[in-house]
Amino acid sequence: xxxxxxxxxxxxxxxHANRIAMWTADFDAWRECFxxxxxxxxxxWWRVGGVFVRRGWEELSSRVMxxxxxxxxxxxxxxxxQNVTIRIVGDVAWAVYEQVYPxxxxxxxxxxxxxxxxxxxxxxxxxxxxxxxxxxxxxxxQPGAAMVRLAPDGTVLWISPAATEALSDNDDxxxxxxxxxxxxxxxxxxxxxxxxxxxxxxDGLMSRHxxxxxxxxxxxxxxxxxxxxxxxxxxxxxxxxxGRIGAKRLALAATIYGLSPAxxxxxxxxxxxxxxxxxxxxxxxxxxxxxxxxxxxxxxTGVHTQPALVRILLSAVAPY
Amino acid sequence: xxEAEDREELIALMHASRIAIxxxxxxxxxxxxxxxxxxxxxxxxxxxxxxxxxxxxxxxxRAKSYIEGDMPYDExxxxxxxxxxxxxxxxxxxxxxxxxxxHPGHDYPDHVGPGLTREMRIFERYHxxxxxxxxxxxxxDASPSGTAMLLLDSDGKVLWTSAGxxxxxxxxxxxxxxxxxxxxxxxxxxxxLQGALRWAADRDKAFTSERGSxxxxxxxxxxxxxxxxxxxxxxxxxxxxxxxxxxxxxRLDVAAAIYGLSAGQRRLAGFIADGFTLxxxxxxxxxxxxxxxxxxxxxxxxTGVHNQPALVRVLLSVGVDM
Numbered sequence: 001x002x003x004x005x006x007x008x009x010x011x012x013x014x015x016h017a018n019r020i021a022m023w024t025a026d027f028d029a030w031r032e033c034f035x036x037x038x039x040x041x042x043x044x045w046w047r048v049g050g051v052f053v054r055r056g057w058e059e060l061s062s063r064v065m066x067x068x069x070x071x072x073x074x075x076x077x078x079x080x081x082q083n084v085t086i087r088i089v090g091d092v093a094w095a096v097y098e099q100v101y102p103x104x105x106x107x108x109x110x111x112x113x114x115x116x117x118x119x120x121x122x123x124x125x126x127x128x129x130x131x132x133x134x135x136x137x138x139x140x141x142q143p144g145a146a147m148v149r150l151a152p153d154g155t156v157l158w159i160s161p162a163a164t165e166a167l168s169d170n171d172d173x174x175x176x177x178x179x180x181x182x183x184x185x186x187x188x189x190x191x192x193x194x195x196x197x198x199x200x201x202x203d204g205l206m207s208r209h210x211x212x213x214x215x216x217x218x219x220x221x222x223x224x225x226x227x228x229x230x231x232x233x234x235x236x237x238x239x240x241x242x243g244r245i246g247a248k249r250l251a252l253a254a255t256i257y258g259l260s261p262a263x264x265x266x267x268x269x270x271x272x273x274x275x276x277x278x279x280x281x282x283x284x285x286x287x288x289x290x291x292x293x294x295x296x297x298x299x300x301t302g303v304h305t306q307p308a309l310v311r312i313l314l315s316a317v318a319p320y
Numbered sequence: 321x322x323e324a325e326d327r328e329e330l331i332a333l334m335h336a337s338r339i340a341i342x343x344x345x346x347x348x349x350x351x352x353x354x355x356x357x358x359x360x361x362x363x364x365x366x367x368x369x370x371x372x373x374x375x376x377x378x379x380x381x382r383a384k385s386y387i388e389g390d391m392p393y394d395e396x397x398x399x400x401x402x403x404x405x406x407x408x409x410x411x412x413x414x415x416x417x418x419x420x421x422x423h424p425g426h427d428y429p430d431h432v433g434p435g436l437t438r439e440m441r442i443f444e445r446y447h448x449x450x451x452x453x454x455x456x457x458x459x460x461d462a463s464p465s466g467t468a469m470l471l472l473d474s475d476g477k478v479l480w481t482s483a484g485x486x487x488x489x490x491x492x493x494x495x496x497x498x499x500x501x502x503x504x505x506x507x508x509x510x511x512x513l514q515g516a517l518r519w520a521a522d523r524d525k526a527f528t529s530e531r532g533s534x535x536x537x538x539x540x541x542x543x544x545x546x547x548x549x550x551x552x553x554x555x556x557x558x559x560x561x562x563x564x565x566x567x568x569x570x571r572l573d574v575a576a577a578i579y580g581l582s583a584g585q586r587r588l589a590g591f592i593a594d595g596f597t598l599x600x601x602x603x604x605x606x607x608x609x610x611x612x613x614x615x616x617x618x619x620x621x622x623t624g625v626h627n628q629p630a631l632v633r634v635l636l637s638v639g640v641d642m
Contacts, residue, residue, distance in 0.1 A: 043458065122409075205383045207369050213578045311636060
């Protein structure tokens, strides 16, 4: 049975109105979009914060004012709604759709800006209102992540600013006719195989994510580059290694073990493989001072060899 | 049909779809759903990520091979799972529900956790019977197998213990459970733990959800390794993680695969990452010091680094940047 076109238009307008109210920080308009009842629900998942299920209008509305990220007219007015399913029966309706934001680049939000949305609507006093708002936001990579979203044939669908920069002086990869390839034909064959693997990974009932490394050896004495073909949220990405994870882990380790800024610098140079003499030179300090720093670092971390130090520095990541 | 009968039939349907899946009964499962292109399966699983599948054709195809294939048969999950905090709204021929499903403690490979899933359904009356049009769930369970974790309340009361944690707690000299509450024997460290629990209880107060973790470090004294535990706040729950060992091993395995290390080279790399000297590592492995030196040289050749600290960095830095 086809939906009543007036109801369908009203519901579509409400989907937009709710987002516009949010991103123009118009809280009165935002409140108007919802059923104000103990069953009003907001649920979903996003990478930064994880799972959430908020129940009841009171709890939901009391939270909204506090940490608004600020007005964004482009998110409010330039966001697309696509692949919409709407079902209306009497005074209740539901919708599942996707929202594509223009260049999603808030802190901690890197990705192709596609968000899966779900709504349940109820008609109260002749007006459609949102009773349940759900979304799944798989974007939010590490800020500065160099990621390219690809179609299974290697067509570039989206590219992060860091990846644009990384590709501009990258000798391994080339984009030709909007398709990403490795210059080296053996590497490219591996890359094609990884894309085929990626395209078929998520074919079960339960979702599956995963990543395959592609190693490019640069020859004697040069560091190798590791690329990852990753599948997540039904999308395929190529991640270009930028070495940022190491920096992040080192910063966390310095906090855990209470290292001073100078100790942290010594620790990070040891992790890079420099000798104490080289470290002293790099930091413009006496070799004895560098040695003292290292001894203090050993005291604080409880390890006694440099390899063990690097291990605990790099293991400093929440394992969950 | 009155509202009470509808309610009863809908709750029975919530249970029926779960029972069908855990008893590997595909026809009974299929019978719970609306067979239309607009049918939806939607949500998040920690082990697999988000999913938003549309249409009975695609979903039923995936479900049939899963239920008749890999899906474990588990009567406890089928029959001893409870439905809690139910909100059920019925409007004529459409209804929707929000509830929690509490499964009896999860401990499958790669599914370690307290077994709570957040569920959402939209039902339609279809050929005279209630069926599911939208099935959505959010599940936070699923960590590497063997993860040693506890679920705590904000007072440190232990609400759930993973099999890995139960085993490790038995001969742990640093941790103790007193009156059902987790404590660290070292009193300074215990204050840190209690502070971290208060921090965790205070997360997730904002409009958007928030998760995070705080390390608790115990300096075990001269010559003994430092212990690091984690207090994790996630989705309104507080977890205590005993250590990150499985994660580090996993990273070493990935690194071994990337750099093409042999089994012997992988073992030696593990010992070096653990802080063993080359002669000590050779002794542990029952090989000569010369053989160990040869292994190490090969590892250097393969990874392109030339000293042990740099090697450990290279090995543990592998990971995908997203």
